[in-house]
Amino acid sequence: MNINRTLMTTVIAMTTFVTGCAIQPNSSGNASAPLVIQAQGSFAVGGAVLKAPGNYDNNKPTTAGQSFHGDHLYAFYQVPLHPKPLPIVMLHGAFQSARSWETTSDGREGFQTLFLRRGFPVYLVDQPRRGRAGNSTVAASVAPAPNDQLFFDQFRIGKWPRYFDNVQFDRKPETLDQFFRSVTPNTGPYDADVISDAMAALFTKTGPAILFTHSQGGGPGWLTAIKTPNVKAIIAFEPGSGFIFPQGELPPAMPSTAGPLAPEAVSTEDFEKLTRIPIAIYYGDNFPTEPTAERGQDNWRVRLAMARIWVDAVNKHGGDARLVHLPELGIHGNTHFIMSDLNNVQIADLVSSFLIQKKLD
Template identity: 30%
Template sequence: MHFALPALLLAFAPAVISQPSRPNKPITLSHSGGFQIGGKIINSPFNQNATLSCDHGYMEYFIPWRPRRTSIVMWHSSSTQVWQNRWDGGEGYKDKFLRRNYPVYLWDGPRVGRANWACEPTIYTPNYQDQSNFVAWNFGPRWPLWWDDVQFPTRDTAAWQQATSARYVEYDTKANVDLQSDAAAVAADSGKVGKDIVYLTNSAGGLRAMVTATKANGTNIKGIVTYESIGYVFPDNINVTASLGGFGPYVVPLERFKKLAKLTAIQFVWGDHRPENHTSVIESRLVAKLINQYGGNAKVLKLGDDAGLKGSTHIPFADLDNEEVAGLLDDVLGDNGLDEYEDGDDWN
């Protein structure tokens, strides 16, 4: 059963953001800020004394007054907005996990968002894809029909406008996967993001985080939780053809792939409207099996079949039931010893 997007939804409407109810526990920060990391310095071809610092990543951070040891790095594939609010403007993952006392980092990879200073010319060409995004983000089977159980405020015109306009330019190429994962690996190895990092990713960000884990030299990356990851890393000892696109398959030497098996936990999360025969779901199960074959701890979670959550979109952590989705992340962190406090005490 589906229902049509109201005609009113197609007209621009002033934003009405829902006001959160008074939280039981305030968010108390020790400090917050941001920094650039990675990238390079290049010389002008016309003047060797003129330089450009470019292709860096940008990390914004929020550190609780009494933090847990695990740093949560939120890696988007559209804009940081998806981590900041629920679809209706309610509390997003950023505040939910700050309230749980996790240090939270919002990551913009090179050439994206606040890190868009590129080392080479880039061209922006408008791509009229609001309607195709509606389907890609699993709001419904086709524009303008919503899934009848979708976890989105379907009658809120402002919510739709917020969702479809909160975008950065994406560069869906293998070269960009390498560019972003190179910078992220530098960030992970630097220690500036902590010594116990868990990446939360969405869509194409999942591939980039997995590649990052195979490139990092240290052991600071402890886990990856991907929400509807489009694209996967494979070892070079199986029959998989690498792609030059930004959605994989991305093939690495076996020894690099085995780094994924050394992580404390990996979880690939899917909503209930993503069928088992979807290419990326199939790939996630295969990659989990390969990781576990080398002693890893990788699992696939179907929000519908395994957790009873219905109507999930492509971005379930922004859905109306995101508190329930966050509870499943609590389980992953707790079950794998990634929820401890820096001072070793468990009081909240």
């Protein structure tokens, strides 16, 4: 790795306080020892610098002659003792931040810690124009629009106000409160190229690494692998954006109650860069495979269907992609946030098995 590491070893005692209650992340049985970190830190990477014409006057400051740094991403990293060769970079989805991968809403260890315990250096990303990378070079307004119930439905916790019977989500009110408070607005327009440019710069800094993506992060994830050879595998959890196909091989757009899902075109040369790495896609439970009038349900029906076509296209071009629909494995109740559900250790085990099989562990 190319990050300058500190020589001090930090032992992290993982006791978290959530809504006034002490929560023990080790209570799930997925960890039994202190988490030992040999290095950790954070930085910004990528982005642009805008410069206003004119001369800066400290006594009469205006925008004239000043610069503005924006559209970078924020990365926080931790390196365990005796790290495995390839780090894991984790990119969040829409209305989220790096918190998606951290402590779960009910206080258990998230994928950040689970994979640190498995020996991987882990990089968590706040994408450009989100969270701790909020400086956007393009203006946008952020309004306090009520949307909690929409997210409850859209992210498949249930159909408001009822939870799905088998849902892998803790039903305590404080857990739902924590989940709603993870929602993070855009501070500028979503732009997959801006995000993937910054992600490619991050992979230049980390060197070869594995990319985990979630939801809207799926599209920028494919583009990142096109823009840098340092992406050595992609694990995509319920990709919901940017299904790219070679020019001239686009499948028809898929209509749904949530609006049409249209494929996006790239050159055959760029698309075939995705055939050089192993890719695994995971989708959860509680949505139909046939059209429905329910918006939150139909949204995921078409994304699963498009993902199947996408995997076939990658493999048709000689790639190594697979799609795992968890109910087909007998794993039920997973929400859109597979990596933080009550069975996230089981999901992490599936991912670890894939990485071992591909000799990336």
